[in-house]
Amino acid sequence: MALIPGHTWLFLLTLHVIYSSLVPVTAEEETSECREQEYKDQLGNCKPCKQCDAGHELSKECGFGYGEDARCVSCRSNRYKEDRSLQKCKPCLDCGLNNRFEKGNCSTTSNAVCGDCLPGFYRKTKLSGFQDMECIPCGDHPPPYEPHCEHSHITSVNKYYP
Template sequence: MCSILLVFSACWIVFSHPTGAFPLDSGLNRTRRDVSCTGGLQYRHGDLCCLYCRAGTYVKSPCTRFGEAGQCEECDSGTYIEHDSDLTKCFPCTQCRSDQELVKQCTHAEDGKCQCKPGRFCHPDEACEVCKRCIRCKKDEEVVRNCTSTTNTECKKIQSKPGAPSDSIVVTVVCVATAVAVCVVFIIALGLYKWRRKRSDSQPDLPDSMKTELEEEFPQLVPVKGEESLRACFEYFEDLNVDYYRRFFRSLGISDNVIKGCDHQQYEDRIHELLNKWVEKEGRDASLNSLLRALLDLSQKRTAETIRDQALQAGHYER
């Protein structure tokens, strides 16, 4: 009986596998789709797990054997990849804006870093679309913390010293002692302002000899870095006499509505905002020479000389 069973089993095996091949499922013939790639080290390409390319390189072609790296190429100049990855393209390096300065060069494995130029700041938790101008403490305030590239200036009221007369007493004494003088000075100043304005509005053209003299004192200045040099000189216009502020920008073609729209800002910020609008309006024709000429036309020669000298000393312009 046992012999019959053995013969039957042998026949079944032969007819079930006529080629003589027996199934071998040891795990070696399983498809590699059943194998998971190591996170952070490998990436899947078809049925293969390829090693990441190191930082600063990109995948030019994937691997052809399991567990190996493909062809990795170094990022081109001006591009980077900061971490090991399977990226096939590098990222372009960050370009600093005109109101920023480069503090860290871009490498193949790390992006460059920009920060606001001195005198400007941008909070790190805000979208830094433009660097804001640092405030200046008022006369009755003192600096608590200087402005940095990421924080504005902090000011606080100056505390009166112990034993000093109170502010109310000082104000009362000063008002009583100078009330009449202030009124007289105000009336004289108002009359003088109206007279000078009338005289300026009706002032005839300068004689040729005076024009020649001004041209010798104010030759055409040449910017070292184009528009960037012009914008770098905006801060020099902060000392513009407030009495000439509106007339100056009207002479540049800025409308009264635009000028009034900046009245809510601090005086220095108004100057910068309106100068930026003027540059946008003039385009390539905008130049420091035009601004100096506008000051001269308003009889603000001393202000024009100061701005001219500052622009030359700082190296923004050349004669």
């Protein structure tokens, strides 16, 4: 078969189309990469990442083909996770940093629960009616009608140096 000069590319394209229609392609070969929440097992198959129970998270990242040997481990100190999921443990609320009493402790399965403001502090009420998470000092001139500041007199400690 003689090729007409300049038509070699057309001949090669025709051969490629014929060859590709004869060779079956599986779905796995089309997408050799695993998705966001999948790892590759030893056979190269994509498998869903493990979900860990409440109070546990995966020991390493899992997804996009990685994490075959990931296992569920308990949340680290001051971290929690409330349900069975792929999520990581979240940091617990620190009530002291928000100048509030701690009403309920943080555990591996539940966040800390903050109570009222510490003495000498109050929570601002926003225009929406909701209150800020953080309690702020009442100060020398507390806001009017703020029950947490009415009877709290913060006195400064003066040091005496002879």
